[in-house]
Amino acid sequence: MNAHLRRTFYLFVAGFVGLVVMLAYWQVYQREALANNPQNGFQTQRSISSPRGLILARDGETVLAQSEKRRGISGPIYERSYPGGAAFTGVVGYWSTKYGATGIEIGRNSDLSSVAGDPETVDDLINRATGGPQPGNNVILTLDPELQQLAYEALSETVTARGSAMAIDPKTGEILALATYPSFDANNIDENLPELSQRSDAPLINRATQSLYPPGSTFKVITSAAALKAGVQPSDTFFDPGYLDTPGYRVTNYQNRDFGTVTFAAALAFSINVIFAKIAINEVGAQLLYETATDFGFGDPYDDFPLLVAGSDLGYPVEEWVEGNTAQISFGQDRVFSNVFEMGLVAATIANDGTMMEPRIVKSVRSPDGIILDQPAPSVRRRVLDPATANTLNAMMQNVIVTGQLTEAEIPGVKVAGKTGTAEAPPREPHSWFISFAPADDPKIAVAVMVENGGEIGPQGDAATPAIPIAQDLMETYLKNEGG
Amino acid sequence: MTQRATTPMILALLVTTLGFATLIFVQEAASPPLIYGAYYAGTLFVLYLGVRLLLPHSDVLLLPLVTLLTGIGLVMIFRLTYNVEGVQNLATTQALWILIGSGAMFILVLFFRNYHRLFDYKYLFAFAGVFLIASTFTPLGYEVNGARLWVDLGPVNFQPSEFARIALIVFFAGYLAEKRDLLAATSRSFLGIQIPAIKYFGPVALVWAASLGLLVFEKDLGSSLLFFAVPLLMLYAATGRIAYVLLGGILFSLGSLVTFLLFDHVQVRVQAWLDPWQDPDGTGFQILQSIFNIADGGLLGTGLGAGFAQTIPEVETDFVFSAIASELGLLGATAVLLAFLIFVYRGTKIALLAEDDASKLLVYGLTAMFALQTLVIVGGVTKAIPLTGITLPFVSYGGSSVVGNFILTGLLLLVSEKAGRREAEGRAYQESDWRAS
Numbered sequence: 001m002n003a004h005l006r007r008t009f010y011l012f013v014a015g016f017v018g019l020v021v022m023l024a025y026w027q028v029y030q031r032e033a034l035a036n037n038p039q040n041g042f043q044t045q046r047s048i049s050s051p052r053g054l055i056l057a058r059d060g061e062t063v064l065a066q067s068e069k070r071r072g073i074s075g076p077i078y079e080r081s082y083p084g085g086a087a088f089t090g091v092v093g094y095w096s097t098k099y100g101a102t103g104i105e106i107g108r109n110s111d112l113s114s115v116a117g118d119p120e121t122v123d124d125l126i127n128r129a130t131g132g133p134q135p136g137n138n139v140i141l142t143l144d145p146e147l148q149q150l151a152y153e154a155l156s157e158t159v160t161a162r163g164s165a166m167a168i169d170p171k172t173g174e175i176l177a178l179a180t181y182p183s184f185d186a187n188n189i190d191e192n193l194p195e196l197s198q199r200s201d202a203p204l205i206n207r208a209t210q211s212l213y214p215p216g217s218t219f220k221v222i223t224s225a226a227a228l229k230a231g232v233q234p235s236d237t238f239f240d241p242g243y244l245d246t247p248g249y250r251v252t253n254y255q256n257r258d259f260g261t262v263t264f265a266a267a268l269a270f271s272i273n274v275i276f277a278k279i280a281i282n283e284v285g286a287q288l289l290y291e292t293a294t295d296f297g298f299g300d301p302y303d304d305f306p307l308l309v310a311g312s313d314l315g316y317p318v319e320e321w322v323e324g325n326t327a328q329i330s331f332g333q334d335r336v337f338s339n340v341f342e343m344g345l346v347a348a349t350i351a352n353d354g355t356m357m358e359p360r361i362v363k364s365v366r367s368p369d370g371i372i373l374d375q376p377a378p379s380v381r382r383r384v385l386d387p388a389t390a391n392t393l394n395a396m397m398q399n400v401i402v403t404g405q406l407t408e409a410e411i412p413g414v415k416v417a418g419k420t421g422t423a424e425a426p427p428r429e430p431h432s433w434f435i436s437f438a439p440a441d442d443p444k445i446a447v448a449v450m451v452e453n454g455g456e457i458g459p460q461g462d463a464a465t466p467a468i469p470i471a472q473d474l475m476e477t478y479l480k481n482e483g484g
Numbered sequence: 485m486t487q488r489a490t491t492p493m494i495l496a497l498l499v500t501t502l503g504f505a506t507l508i509f510v511q512e513a514a515s516p517p518l519i520y521g522a523y524y525a526g527t528l529f530v531l532y533l534g535v536r537l538l539l540p541h542s543d544v545l546l547l548p549l550v551t552l553l554t555g556i557g558l559v560m561i562f563r564l565t566y567n568v569e570g571v572q573n574l575a576t577t578q579a580l581w582i583l584i585g586s587g588a589m590f591i592l593v594l595f596f597r598n599y600h601r602l603f604d605y606k607y608l609f610a611f612a613g614v615f616l617i618a619s620t621f622t623p624l625g626y627e628v629n630g631a632r633l634w635v636d637l638g639p640v641n642f643q644p645s646e647f648a649r650i651a652l653i654v655f656f657a658g659y660l661a662e663k664r665d666l667l668a669a670t671s672r673s674f675l676g677i678q679i680p681a682i683k684y685f686g687p688v689a690l691v692w693a694a695s696l697g698l699l700v701f702e703k704d705l706g707s708s709l710l711f712f713a714v715p716l717l718m719l720y721a722a723t724g725r726i727a728y729v730l731l732g733g734i735l736f737s738l739g740s741l742v743t744f745l746l747f748d749h750v751q752v753r754v755q756a757w758l759d760p761w762q763d764p765d766g767t768g769f770q771i772l773q774s775i776f777n778i779a780d781g782g783l784l785g786t787g788l789g790a791g792f793a794q795t796i797p798e799v800e801t802d803f804v805f806s807a808i809a810s811e812l813g814l815l816g817a818t819a820v821l822l823a824f825l826i827f828v829y830r831g832t833k834i835a836l837l838a839e840d841d842a843s844k845l846l847v848y849g850l851t852a853m854f855a856l857q858t859l860v861i862v863g864g865v866t867k868a869i870p871l872t873g874i875t876l877p878f879v880s881y882g883g884s885s886v887v888g889n890f891i892l893t894g895l896l897l898l899v900s901e902k903a904g905r906r907e908a909e910g911r912a913y914q915e916s917d918w919r920a921s
Contacts, residue, residue, distance in 0.1 A: 012855040034779035
């Protein structure tokens with residue numbers, strides 16, 4: 001009988017071996033395929049079964065995104081909430097298991113998510129070794145919560161209620177505000193997204209970084225920089241007959257005015273298209289204008305920046321520029337496109353003695369228990385102008401406020417430098433732009449504001465400039481807070 | 485068989501302790517698991533010492549294996565039900581069942597050291613077995629998930645088939661040991677297959693058919709499979725005639741076909757096995773969730789408490805192995821299977837060493853049932869074979885199953901004590917013989 005017992009025992013052994021083979025088939029061979037099967041919700045579930053890190057404003061206290069614990073069917077799950085509301089959504093973004101993620105939520109996902117990367121602290125290591133829910137790291141932004149809120153609300157009160165604003169510390173490259181309007185509340189995004197995506201005013205688009213608009217006359221600061229490099233002095237005089245004919249294109253001034261003989265400085269102050277076209281064609285030349293604009297960041301990618309940035313563009317490669325192009329490009333029309341993010345950098349570069357700092361929106365990354373894991377130091381992105389040229393341009397931009405009598409831009413006791421823009425966007429009203437920085441003698445904040453189709457033409461033919469008071473408000477508020 | 489095995493016993497308890505310690509850490513569970521863990525560890529350690537004392541020559545590895553498997557089961561049940569509304573007490577209930585099982589085993593070991601008496605009442609056992617199965621057809625019986633497996637006895641509900649199996653194996657062992665020569669000597673043959681004499685085969689066939697028929701109508705597919713295969717294996721072991729196995733195979737095919745055609749629930753099970761994707765949210769849901777969870781574990785597992793096995797319906801009973809494979813990975817699941825295989829190995833060894841046929845057949849029948857049950861349920865949850873709802877011995881939640889398996893282990897221990905003592909006496913005899921010369 002023993003032989004029979006042994007024989008069946010071998011049968012059982014074979015059965016057990018078969019089970020191990022079956023397990024290996026699922027757990028090794030089929031693992032990937034099953035994990036990615038659409039019926040398999042584990043990847044999503046895993047992403048909500050441990051808390052993501054916080055997103056905080058620059059004060060390290062204002063919470064912009066947090067994971068809230070809730071009881072799920074199988075253990076606790078975490079839901080993302082956004083106490084900052086719609087004002088911050090453009091930067092913070094949303095994290096949805098249904099619709100993916102945007103903004104910092106995806107741009108710094110490897111910090112915020114709880115499963116990525118090697119353990120960075122002992123607590124983290126212990127947590128992972130025991131398989132516990134591992135909270136992600138906290139991301140502290142450079143955003144000034146008050147300024148961000150202010151920019152958002154100011155944009156909401158404009159005529160068209162569409163626009164964007166950006167404020168930056170020119171010396172460090174830290175972005176203080178990056179607002180877009182209309183925006184949306186990222187809480188309950190799963191329910192609201194389908195409706196938001198249908199809306200004609202496109203609240204899902206971050207106008208500050210993802211959209212491109214003609215910068216109009218704000219581009220003249222770049223043309224001015226090129227002219228200064230070419231040897232033109234602010235006191236040099238030019239004659240404006242009211243128009244300039246180039247092959248195939250006639251340049252005229254705003255409201256078809258003619259200014260006669262004016263200095264270069266006055267040409268900037270009064271934003272005289274004809275003179276800028278003349279200077280661009282005769283003094284600067286396509287090549288230098290192109291190079292200067294490129295130095296100021298036109299055409300740059302921002303791949304390292306955690307938010308999606310649509311690259312500004314000059315429209316054509318320089319070899320194809322004819323005089324008509326050069327003329328229009330000199331005042332930011334034709335096919336020149338940019339946004340407040342990049343024009344804000346232009347203002348900041350002039351403010352910072354011609355040195356463009358690397359723009360930063362993340363101030364630091366900290367572990368849940370507060371240990372600093374990453375705190376990037378300010379770094380130079382590019383030296384665009386030599387300090388002397390930059391200071392001359394700075395003075396010219398201060399002159400824009402004083403001579404141009406832009407009283408709305410003035411801040412009591414503080415020198416302001418700036419440049420307006422009314423960018424044609426036919427068939428609709430022009431976009432209203434303003435780039436500026438203050439205090440001009442020791443810049444602490446640079447600002448770019450754009451109100452989409454906000455340059456409504458009044459009965460006298462002059463356009464409203466709603467961008468100016470918004471920029472002024474941002475600078476004044478920031479300086480007041482900084483000054484103590 | 486007389487070595488001490490305190491180290492494996494302590495290791496098994498340490499594994500359980502480690503499991504609970506991890507869960508306290510991960511699930512932020514409060515102290516209850518510690519207290520129940522301590523009760524559990526104390527119970528099994530006392531049981532181990534008691535058995536060592538009463539049956540000093542018995543197999544030493546069986547109880548450490550039982551400790552390991554019940555411990556892993558308890559950890560998994562706690563992990564799967566902690567803080568889950570409606571089932572949060574299952575782990576403590578299971579701990580209670582382990583206590584009751586230990587008590588039953590201790591009583592068995594204490595009073596039935598002369599287990600041969602059991603074979604004298606083999607017909608009573610046959611009757612008791614069939615009666616137990618039939619009891620679910622009385623008004624006390626009730627259905628759960630479409631299968632009529634349960635009997636409500638006021639304070640306790642139990643699954644009589646878990647105990648009926650053991651009773652029937654006692655009967656088959658006693659009967660076959662008595663008649664094995666007569667069954668092996670066949671008189672007639674049909675189509676080249678030798679047919680045993682109806683006179684001797686009759687009682688076996690009768691009990692077999694009665695129990696099987698009842699179970700099929702109770703829609704208890706898992707038990708039906710076991711009740712079909714185990715007596716067949718015992719018959720083969722007793723007679724060595726492959727004819728029984730062939731005949732069984734034919735009967736099995738016929739029976740499977742008939743049940744497949746007759747019963748919707750069998751068709752659903754087979755369909756869910758062949759193509760669960762056809763209805764992934766319905767009939768295929770359970771097996772797909774099981775497969776997803778197993779695959780999610782990978783080589784090393786997600787870690788205790790980090791898997792999603794709670795998505796599987798019935799995870800703490802039939803599908804507990806999927807949770808183990810998910811959280812402990814291929815390595816952990818293989819280790820658990822190895823523990824089962826060692827149990828089967830020790831059982832087979834006891835059968836080999838047992839002195840009389842009835843003891844051999846009893847131990848073999850119980851071991852084969854244990855092995856088949858493990859193979860069938862693990863094969864089912866890994867989609868190797870169609871799913872049949874039975875428990876994973878010692879690991880799955882379930883009072884009847886736990887107590888039944890403790891009784892099963894107790895019987896193995898009793899037989900091993902006898903074989904062990906004989907071996908020890910033989911050795912002592914040889915030694916004295918050697919000294920004398």
